[in-house]
Amino acid sequence: MKKLRTTFFLCFFSTVLLAQTFDMTLQQPQYSDAIGYGYDVMAAPPKGSQKPFFFSVKVPDGNYHVTVTLGSSKRKAQTVVRAESRRLLLEQTTTDKGKFKTYTFVVNKRSPIIDGNTNVVLKPREKDYLDWDNRLTFEFNGPTPAVKTIDIRPDTTAVTIFLCGNSTVVDQAKEPWASWGQMIPRWFDASIAISNHAESGLSATSFINQRRLDKVVSMMRPGDYVLCEFGHNDQKEHRFGDGAYYNFAHSLKIFIDRIRAAKGIIIFVTPTQRRLFNKDSHRILETHGDYPAAMREVARRECVPIIELHEMTRTFFETLGEEDSKRALVYYAAGTFPGQMKALADNTHFNAFGAYEVAKMVVMGMKQLGLPIVSALRKDWHDFLPTAPDSWQRFTWYPTPVYDTMKPDGN
CATH class of the missing domain: 2.60.120 (Jelly Rolls)
Known part of the structure; x- marks a missing residue:
């Protein structure tokens, strides 16, 4: 038997x-x-x-x-x-x-x-x-x-890629929300593990204060990677000492020091753009203040490789245009999902298609940096350009049968 x-x-x-x-x-x-x-x-x-x-x-x-x-x-x-x-x-x-x-x-x-x-x-x-x-x-x-x-x-034996960030990175638990961190495992073979510690609403400082960085460091082994995307929620903090070039930069330095002390490899990722178009030029407006520039400056000073997701998502949205860019985000008519009484129109958070595309941008950022881990990409990987995104009409996603129409923290 x-x-x-x-x-x-x-x-x-x-x-x-x-x-x-x-x-x-x-x-x-x-x-x-x-x-x-x-x-x-x-x-x-x-x-x-x-x-x-x-x-x-x-x-x-x-x-x-x-x-x-x-x-x-x-x-x-x-x-x-x-x-x-x-x-x-x-x-x-x-x-x-x-x-x-x-x-x-x-x-x-x-x-x-x-x-x-x-x-x-x-x-x-x-x-x-x-x-x-x-x-x-x-x-x-x-x-x-x-x-x-x-x-x-x-x-x-697997090399682990740890992800730190906010709602644009987190493994979103319920439909119709999605983030690039939960799509990126698709592209790596069985020599790479993805450990996503991001959570909605977090800044670099709150990530540290909630002991999430402690957890990452406790699990790391020498040679593991840590990708950090922050800037969305950091700009909303209004306490003494806050600011792109003060508290935010200081928190990023803590990430660098802790991860390098554990013999890990830290990579910065600039924040994804919000979908906000200039009505005249039809170009994406900058909504992140000095935070992307501050991350670049810390990366330059500390010799941290950086993935320019900020610019790639700008190009992605502008390539799709004002209307079709909604197809990458949580824009759905009322009644699309169980219990959804009102229409959803979110210019920050991605749906499955958008998250899938952004994950490809992150992988391309790794390739542009020449990171050794790209040798572990699956054989069906094809290089991606945000100027030539996949067709949202041909993208297929079978929804997980668990839904929540409440917006994630940090919208």
């Missing part, structure tokens, strides 16, 4: 870690901490269901090498794979009846715990996020998803 789960132990540096394989053709339980694995977020799908589903496994913090075998012996399947809060790992892949395809990823899992005495200071809304719980969660979406097996084992 087949087992629901196969487990065995791996030994690394005298540490015993558990590897697990799940046969998804067999009945699996609903998740509970006592069992340690099972269907999660929604009720277990009925036998033969072709609807999206979630599957979670209780694991410690760290990186995990994940292998999924997709397909069904009974039907053709079309499957999308995401992890945690909607991190895109695999776009729609098709398997014919009786055919299977295998894919591998490295997925990062974290909790708020830094050490035995301190935790990250989470916002109330974060406490239910899949990103901060005690398990690794996978979302299998698409028109007709089908999964044969899931294999999870600890990974101690």
Whole structure:
């Protein structure tokens, strides 16, 4: 008789870690901490269901090498794979009846715990996020998803790219919001993990004060990367000492010193533009004050590589134009999503298409800097120019069945 789960132990540096394989053709339980694995977020799908589903496994913090075998012996399947809060790992892949395809990823899992005495200071809304719980969660979406097996084992060799930032970077937990940080895992192979610590509404200073930088440093290993995008919310702080060239620059210097002390590689990312057009020139107006310039100045002084996302998103919006640029942001008529009573018109926060495009810009920024990690881009990567964006009409996104029409902090 087949087992629901196969487990065995791996030994690394005298540490015993558990590897697990799940046969998804067999009945699996609903998740509970006592069992340690099972269907999660929604009720277990009925036998033969072709609807999206979630599957979670209780694991410690760290990186995990994940292998999924997709397909069904009974039907053709079309499957999308995401992890945690909607991190895109695999776009729609098709398997014919009786055919299977295998894919591998490295997925990062974290909790708020830094050490035995301190935790990250989470916002109330974060406490239910899949990103901060005690398990690794996978979302299998698409028109007709089908999964044969899931294999999870600890990974101690992957290079980790840590992301620090605000609502334009965070793994947005619910539709229709999205950010580039949750799209960028799509483009890296199984030698790279993405650990996204960004949160809506944060400035560089509040990120530090909430011990999020402490958490990043506690998880880092020499040679890991840290991408920092700030400036949106920093300009809204109105306290003594605030300002682009004072407190903001000082906070950026703290990031540099802490990350370099841990033998990490820090990269600055200038903030994404807001969609605000000059009615006469039809060009994007600058709304970030001195903050992008201050980040550039700190980067120059401290020899920090910098990705010019500020200018790339300006070009992107202007290329799309005043109307079509709305297609990259959360602009939706009332009733588009469950419980949406009013129209949404947000000129800051991206939808899935916009986040997907911005993630490509960040990757291009890495390539322009000549970072060694670009050697780990997946084989289907194609270089991207914001002057030639993808077609929003041809972009396909299968919504995660979890919605929230409340705007993220920091709008």
